[in-house]
Amino acid sequence: MMNSTNNLDFVKEFVNSKVQVLKTESVDKQQLAFEVNQNDVHLLLSSLKSAGWIQMSYLSAIDWIEENKFEMVYVLFNWDKPVYIQVRAKIDRENPVMDSILPIFPGAKYYEREVHEFFGIAFPGNPDYKKQLILEGWDDIPPMRKDFDPKVYSDRKFPKREYPQDFSVTDPKNNSKAKREAREVRATSLRGGKKQ
Amino acid sequence: MKSTKFTPVTKLSKEEVDRKWWEIGDFFRRNSLWMLMYCTGCCAIELPPAMTSAYDMERLGMGPMATPRQADILLVSGYLSLKTLRRLIYTYEQMSEPRFVVALGSCPINGGIYHDSHAVINQLDQYIPVDVYVAGCMPNTESVMNGFVDLMIKIKNKTAVGWKNYHKNFEWYKENQLNSLGEVVVHDEFHQ
Numbered sequence: 001m002m003n004s005t006n007n008l009d010f011v012k013e014f015v016n017s018k019v020q021v022l023k024t025e026s027v028d029k030q031q032l033a034f035e036v037n038q039n040d041v042h043l044l045l046s047s048l049k050s051a052g053w054i055q056m057s058y059l060s061a062i063d064w065i066e067e068n069k070f071e072m073v074y075v076l077f078n079w080d081k082p083v084y085i086q087v088r089a090k091i092d093r094e095n096p097v098m099d100s101i102l103p104i105f106p107g108a109k110y111y112e113r114e115v116h117e118f119f120g121i122a123f124p125g126n127p128d129y130k131k132q133l134i135l136e137g138w139d140d141i142p143p144m145r146k147d148f149d150p151k152v153y154s155d156r157k158f159p160k161r162e163y164p165q166d167f168s169v170t171d172p173k174n175n176s177k178a179k180r181e182a183r184e185v186r187a188t189s190l191r192g193g194k195k196q
Numbered sequence: 197m198k199s200t201k202f203t204p205v206t207k208l209s210k211e212e213v214d215r216k217w218w219e220i221g222d223f224f225r226r227n228s229l230w231m232l233m234y235c236t237g238c239c240a241i242e243l244p245p246a247m248t249s250a251y252d253m254e255r256l257g258m259g260p261m262a263t264p265r266q267a268d269i270l271l272v273s274g275y276l277s278l279k280t281l282r283r284l285i286y287t288y289e290q291m292s293e294p295r296f297v298v299a300l301g302s303c304p305i306n307g308g309i310y311h312d313s314h315a316v317i318n319q320l321d322q323y324i325p326v327d328v329y330v331a332g333c334m335p336n337t338e339s340v341m342n343g344f345v346d347l348m349i350k351i352k353n354k355t356a357v358g359w360k361n362y363h364k365n366f367e368w369y370k371e372n373q374l375n376s377l378g379e380v381v382v383h384d385e386f387h388q
Contacts, residue, residue, distance in 0.1 A: 131385065135315075136279055137378040143314045151312040157376055158318045161306040 007081040008032060015085075018047045033086035038072075038098070041089045045074060046104050053078045053085055059101075059111035061119045065146040068093045070121060074101070091121070100125030118144040218354075225268065225294070226351040227257045229344070232267035232291070234284060237274015239300040239334045246337050256344060264290040269347070272326075274334075275303035277315045278377060281323060285373060285380055288324050295359045296351070297326045298343055302333045309333065322372045325358030 011032055015021060019040035025033040036044055053076040062071040067090070074087040091098055100123040101108050112123040113133040120142040123129040132138070141148050208216075233243060247253050247260065261267040264287045276284060288295070299320050302308035307318035320326055327350060330343035350356040362369060373380050 134279075136282065136382070136384065139378065140314075148314070150314040153314045154307075154312050154316075154318070158307075159322045159372065159376075160311075161319050 007083045010081070011083055011085060014047075014051060015044065019044045027084075027086065030082055031084040031086065033088055035088045035090070038089045038091050041072070041074070041087060042099065042101060042104065044087055045076070045101055048076055048085060048087075049104055051078075052080050055079065056101075056105040056107055056111075057084070059108050059115065061115050061121060061144075063093075063119065063144065063146045064090070065093075070096050070119060072098055072115075072121075096121040098123060100129070102126050118142050120145065222351050222354070226348040229256075229258045229269055229296075229348070230261035230267045231258060231269040231271050231298075232261050232264050232287070233271045233273065234287065235273050236276055236280050236284075237301065237303060239273040239303075242300065242334060242337050242340050243271075243273065246340050251337050251341055253341070253344070256341070256348070258344060264288075265292055267291060268294070268296060270295060270297045271300070272297065272304055272320060273300040275301070275308060275310050275316050276320060278317065279315075281317055281373075282377055282380055282382055285324060286382075293359050294356075296328075296347060296356050297324060297358055298328045298330065298347060299326045300330045300335055300340060300343070302331055305329055305331060317376060323369060323376070325361045325369075327356045327358045 008026070012024065015034050019036050021034050021036055023033075023035040025035075027033050034044070055077040056074065057077045058073075058075040060073050062073065064071060069090040070093050071088055071090050076085045076087070077083075078085075089098075096119070098121055100112055102112075102125055109126060109128075110133065112126045112129050113131060115121050116123060116129045117133055117135055117138070135143070140153055143150065143153075233240070235243070245251055253259070258269075264270070268291075270284075270288055270291060272284065288297070297320075299305070303310055303316070304320035304326065307313075307316065310316035311318060317323070328343050328347045330339050332339055335343070347356060370380075
């Protein structure tokens with residue numbers, strides 16, 4: 001009988017038999033993550049696809065700026081053995097290039113365009129990964145990189161409203177909180193009936 | 197003796213006649229406002245109670261309208277990303293005049309919780325004129341309804357003149373739009 005524990009064991013054995021796994025992580029009861037080398041990603045994805053993980057649920061990237069690496073994450077799902085598999089691979093951050101997985105999962109076309117737009121990772125093999133998808137007329141470094149400062153960009157691009165005085169509650173001169181508490185105390189003192 | 201039933205026709209100037217017709221038009225207009233709901237953000241969740249039996253917008257004579265060319269109010273509910281702003285300007289310029297803009301929530305006022313986002317604009321009135329703001333994150337339905345009543349009063353007092361200001365300061369608005377958006381024309385694969 002199949003159950004989720006069997007499935008997890010099967011996945012671990014299967015992946016380890018195919019490629020060299022750097023790190024295994026169990027995300028939750030139905031999700032396993034395998035970190036592999038960049039060159040093994042395509043082999044692993046195609047073997048998983050023939051083993052039944054036919055759905056590529058998501059493709060994204062993570063910026064590990066301290067390590068100077070990008071991490072690609074591919075999430076696959078199997079409709080017969082309900083286990084999500086994350087395939088992770090760290091790639092160079094200075095010159096980020098990751099071969100496209102279009103021959104394996106054609107649906108990754110738009111995900112790769114999105115990743116290119118938000119992280120600047122190149123996907124040779126995807127004919128139009130450079131076309132804009134979400135950001136229109138972007139004129140700065142890709143916005144999901146950790147060295148991009150959205151506040152600076154927002155201050156530069158969008159006019160801000162000027163306020164004549166500081167309405168902030170953190171302002172020491174703003175005593176509206178004390179006033180509110182004094183009002184509450186007075187309201188309680190005026191309240192009739194049984195005192196609590 | 198002159199008949200009291202006869203009032204001599206005074207010769208009114210063209211401006212006077214125009215003013216009277218505008219007053220008549222404004223009376224009917226403010227009692228029958230059609231809204232184009234541009235539900236950009238989370239404040240749109242306040243509209244179902246405002247439109248349905250809980251607060252019943254119909255009693256103010258207001259109703260939803262599906263197309264910009266037949267609508268009077270452009271209702272911006274919530275934050276506006278750059279992409280949305282581009283489409284919003286398209287929509288606003290399509291609307292027939294007089295047109296009014298009501299902005300819900302704190303995001304069109306000063307950016308709200310998205311004040312430091314790379315994708316969300318901070319001040320809507322830099323790009324298109326806004327007649328009524330309803331502040332709050334999010335405003336409750338009473339304040340939304342109150343905002344509509346405020347707009348009616350403004351139309352009555354002839355102070356809802358955002359659409360005139362748009363003509364008067366057209367260059368200024370266009371310059372702001374271009375500074376933030378780069379170009380207002382949409383260039384993507386779905387529009388070619």
